[in-house]
Amino acid sequence: MIDGNSLLGTFALVRYSVANATLSVMVDGVGQRASIQVDQWPFISTTICTGSTCSWEQIRSAELLQEFLRGNNMTLQVSLQGDNMVGPLRMSLRGFAQQYQKALQVQQGR
Known part of the structure; x- marks a missing residue:
């Protein structure tokens, strides 16, 4: 999923x-904290950031994956160094479950 705001020159790439x-x-930019909310469920945040990439530990990633599979929309916010912020960026999760199943099949060698 890629979304961005061309007027501000920011972008975000969310990858599972x-x-x-x-x-x-x-x-x-250099991330300090990233938060994702699916539909109206609570935000799930991480401070595991290295340079421009923030990641969630496996247990939190698994929680977000389940929300992605059930949800309709996600909202992403990232706090950057210097008190700058990316987001909130809203993205549709339409088609995510099908793409996830395809990726699983490829990973399993089918």
Whole structure:
């Protein structure tokens, strides 16, 4: 999923790795904290940020994955160094479950 705001020059790339069972987000800037909310469920945050990439530990990634599979929309916010913020960026989760199933099949060698 890619979303951005061309007027502000910011972008975000949200990635779920089937192989590593982890969720990460890459932003334009140095991340300090990233938060994702699916529909009206609570935000799930992480402070595991290295440079422009923030990632969630496997247990939190698994929680977010389940929410992605059930949900309709997600909201992403990332706090950057210097008190800057990316987001809130809202993205549809339409088609996520089908793409996830395809990725699982590829990972399992089918």
